[in-house]
Amino acid sequence: MTTAAERSRPAETPSNEVVLEGVSKAFGTTTVLQNMDLTLTAGEFVTVLGPSGCGKTTALRILAGFENPTTGRVLVGGRDLTGIAPNRRGIGMVFQAYSLFPNMTVQENVEYGLRVRKVAKEKRRRTAQDMLEMCGLEQFGSRFPHQLSGGQQQRVALARALATQPEVLLLDEPLSALDATVRVQIRDEIRRLQQQLGITTMFVTHDQEEALAIADRVAVLNSGVIEQIDAPHEVYQRPASEFVARFVGTVTELGAPSGFAGGELAARQPGENLDTLFVRPEDLMLVPAEDGDCTVASQVYTGERTIIRAAAPEGDLELVSSVSASEAAGLVPGTRVRPQVISEPALRLPAGAAA
Incomplete structure (x- = not known):
């Protein structure tokens, strides 16, 4: 037919x-x-x-x-x-x-x-x-x-x-x-x-x-x-x-030493000659830490994942992480956190190259 x-x-x-x-x-x-x-x-x-x-x-x-x-x-x-x-x-x-x-x-x-x-x-x-x-x-x-x-x-x-x-x-x-x-x-x-x-x-x-x-x-x-x-x-x-x-998707922008290959780092790195990392939410973990320089501001439940947003006190830095429901349980608003990069960033720009 x-x-x-x-x-x-x-x-x-x-x-x-x-x-x-x-x-x-x-x-x-x-x-x-x-x-x-x-x-x-x-x-x-x-x-x-x-x-x-x-x-x-x-x-x-x-x-x-x-x-x-x-x-x-x-x-x-x-x-x-x-x-x-x-x-x-x-x-x-x-x-x-x-x-x-x-x-x-x-x-x-x-x-x-x-x-x-x-x-x-x-x-x-x-x-x-x-x-x-x-x-x-x-x-x-x-x-x-x-x-x-x-x-x-x-x-x-x-x-x-x-x-x-x-x-x-x-x-x-x-x-x-x-x-x-x-x-x-x-x-x-x-x-x-x-x-x-x-x-x-x-x-x-x-x-x-x-x-x-x-x-x-x-x-x-x-x-x-x-x-x-x-x-x-x-x-x-x-x-x-x-x-x-x-423009495409969501990223967290972090400064990191040129040799940084992943792991925990302070959200605000000392020094000026830092690479800029553009990290997707699924590649960024937020680790609870008493000395963390960002604080969880919100959780948004989307079904399969939960979007966690944390911010620095000055309000000029935001961390965005996508986690499972079980991981989100330990990241309630008010929790102090430190970022952990768990995979290769989407983009890395050398010091001074980012606008």
């Missing part, structure tokens, strides 16, 4: 490698992208992660054709698409705000791109039904967008983007308007469909957990520059810069 995915997939999938080559973008005197080089291999899922204003949505809009680069070019499957209109690029896009047509049914919304391309009525009807089936919406075709939940509307937007069989799928913060539970469900659905169809995908987000959970690789963008692009676990465990270490 032929599945919906098989009926919807082109007989021969074209090369859909994506390349942003030396792409810069300026709006007046403000440069938002600086000589960006980014390659997505065919079928790869890449998230572009960064804070507001870092240029991630601009990069996506340049790839989609809604903005032209100031310098550089865009290639898909080896074809230079720089300056080509969005509707001629073979790219599907899903927006944060769904952008569904309120006066059209779900079926009509999904068919819309096919109708614009003058696809025969029966073929576009069948394709739309296949897409709705893939997205778990086959029973909602006759409804209007306002009759659906936010999660269902985003599934319709995804089905519409996939209906035209695009070479590339772009998603611009598509989950930010959804509540936490639905966000995880739609995130997993997007990943399932992307893998099922083998479509090259760029996903823009400011949510670290989202970026790490869904991607083959994560590109961390800061002020228009890619600071690191790597597998999610590498970005978290081996950040390439202090910006990445601070």
Whole structure:
């Protein structure tokens, strides 16, 4: 029996490698992208992660054709698409705000791109039904967008983007308007469909957990520059810069002698020529000690682990540790503690290198 995915997939999938080559973008005197080089291999899922204003949505809009680069070019499957209109690029896009047509049914919304391309009525009807089936919406075709939940509307937007069989799928913060539970469900659905169809995908987000959970690789963008692009676990465990270490996940920053290889140390080390260690919560223990120079301030129970935060009296130093429930029992608020580094820090910078 032929599945919906098989009926919807082109007989021969074209090369859909994506390349942003030396792409810069300026709006007046403000440069938002600086000589960006980014390659997505065919079928790869890449998230572009960064804070507001870092240029991630601009990069996506340049790839989609809604903005032209100031310098550089865009290639898909080896074809230079720089300056080509969005509707001629073979790219599907899903927006944060769904952008569904309120006066059209779900079926009509999904068919819309096919109708614009003058696809025969029966073929576009069948394709739309296949897409709705893939997205778990086959029973909602006759409804209007306002009759659906936010999660269902985003599934319709995804089905519409996939209906035209695009070479590339772009998603611009598509989950930010959804509540936490639905966000995880739609995130997993997007990943399932992307893998099922083998479509090259760029996903823009400011949510670290989202970026790490869904991607083959994560590109961390800061002020228009890619600071690191790597597998999610590498970005978290081996950040390439202090910006990445601070932005992705949680770190405790500790001063340590250059020869320090792990173990207990005072939270405040004497001397000036100290390396800076960026330590993840799971790699930091808090050891009760009467002479400890930090005090446990709070415990946050998260189910599998408990997050312990301790602070120095001056308030300018915080230690964050992730421990088991049994370990947390001895770290009640008010307990004086000393940090113990139990694994290689995520990042070590030599004296004077940290900002």
